[in-house]
Amino acid sequence: MVNLNNLHPHVKKQAEKLEVNANKRLTKYSMKITHGFRSFAEQNALYAQGRTKKGSKVTNAKGGQSMHNFGLAIDICLITPDGKKAVWDTKSDFDKDGKADWMEVVEEAKKLGFAWGGDWKGFYDAPHFEMTGGLTLAQLQAGKRPVFKDVEVESGFSKQVIDKVTTKPKPPVKPAPVKSYSLPTGVYREGDKGKEVKQIQEALDKLNFKLGKIDSHWGQHTTDAMRRFQSVYCNPVDGIYGKNSRAAMLKQLNK
Ligand SMILES: [Zn+2]
Structure with a gap:
């Protein structure tokens, strides 16, 4: 008996x-469910059959393209009276009640709300029955899940069971700088003073190149800190703030 546990609880019940x-x-033959839920990987393996792998084609659906992948479909077969052989004969009236056994199953399935793959114009799929709650494959792929009228608890239908549909990768999003630091564009060195010097001092301090007091006056300590920064991140190591130092400092600050 196939495991029906990964089917949607309503589909499982039906x-x-x-x-x-x-x-x-x-009364003679019996009906059996052969397939229920299929993971994307299982579906892809099935799709390969008759294409890249041996065998005859059994499906036109790749992973994520079959209702089986969303726990909403089952496949069936009939079993011979001795219980030994599976058959997919849709025409024979084995129990001689005037209706082909297979079609009796179809009738019962439709009463329970299943749609039958044998009614499909494109890909006739007699063993297949599904119940989609009115949702299309595209909606299911987008993450929607059916809600059936009589559903009790659906929490057991874990979302983890169903693979994520891989959509087109999104273009990489440029990380927004956490804070944009501004640093003066000119050249500054020992002996300079003013708010630009203060900005440079604050930046060095922030980057852990300590210079003592941030006082807007570029003295020996600031030169030392600048030189230490340059020796790690840029050239030349001259203790003078310029284009290269500015770029290197902004790069570190915006990390
Ligand atoms: Zn099927």
């Missing part, structure tokens, strides 16, 4: 009812 109801009607 699938279990289908097995009971269908098998009440079928």
Whole structure:
């Protein structure tokens, strides 16, 4: 018996009812669920069959393109009376009640709210039944999940079970600078004073090149701090603030 636990709880409940109801009607052969939930990886492996791998094609759906990937579909087969063989005969009336056994299952499935893959014009898929709650594949891929009228608790239907649909990668977003620091553009050196010198002193201090008092006067300590900064981050190491020092300091400040 296939594990139905990863199906949507409502679909699981209806699938279990289908097995009971269908098998009440079928008296010789029985009906069995062969597939329920499939992960994207399992779906991709199935898609490869008959394409890049041996075998005949069984699906047109890649991972994320099948209702099985969202826990909303089941596949069925009939089992011979001895219980040994699976058959996919949709025409035979094995129990001689005037209706093909397969179509009896279809009838029961539709009563429970399933849509049948055998009704599809494009890809006729007789073993397949699904229940989408009115959602399209695109909506499911976008993360919507169906809500069925009689749903009790759906918390058990863990979102982790369903793989994330990989969408086109977004263009990288430029990280916004946390704070934009401004530093003067000119050349400053020992002996200079003013608010530009203060800005440079504050920047050096912020970058942990301590210079004592931030006093807007460029003295020996500021030159030393500037030189230490340059020896780590830029050239020349001359203790004079200029274009290179400014660029290197801004780069460190905006990290
Ligand atoms: Zn299917």
